[in-house]
Amino acid sequence: MQDRSHWKFVHSQDTDAEWVPGLREIFEYRDLGVKEGTQGDFVAHVIRHNGKKSPDTVQQWHNHECDFQLVYVLNGWATFEYEGEGEKTIRKGDCILQKPMIKHREIACSEDFEVLEIVSPGNFETKLVE
Numbered sequence: 001m002q003d004r005s006h007w008k009f010v011h012s013q014d015t016d017a018e019w020v021p022g023l024r025e026i027f028e029y030r031d032l033g034v035k036e037g038t039q040g041d042f043v044a045h046v047i048r049h050n051g052k053k054s055p056d057t058v059q060q061w062h063n064h065e066c067d068f069q070l071v072y073v074l075n076g077w078a079t080f081e082y083e084g085e086g087e088k089t090i091r092k093g094d095c096i097l098q099k100p101m102i103k104h105r106e107i108a109c110s111e112d113f114e115v116l117e118i119v120s121p122g123n124f125e126t127k128l129v130e
Contacts, residue, residue, distance in 0.1 A: 010037035076113035
């Protein structure tokens, strides 16, 4: 078992939630404190649609340079296309475990789309790909 003694306890309360812009122009992000608590080993955030309709680069093929990425849908729906997997529509209650470095793109999402995303490492890069 890996040493996790550097991790600290985190309690992220909804009443203290701060929603900020992030990677996607059409989404806002709530950091859950996991990145700080694990000293960057993981990041966890809630992502929700902010009402904007502008297209952005994540609708192009891209990947995330990470070892682990899990997406759990809290509300709404979205359709993604994954290299080698085809189009997948995820809805409230669905969960996706993305393979590391899998190429994917968003096709569409509902205005009430909201997900919990957990990624490792906490500082991961998103790259556009062909």
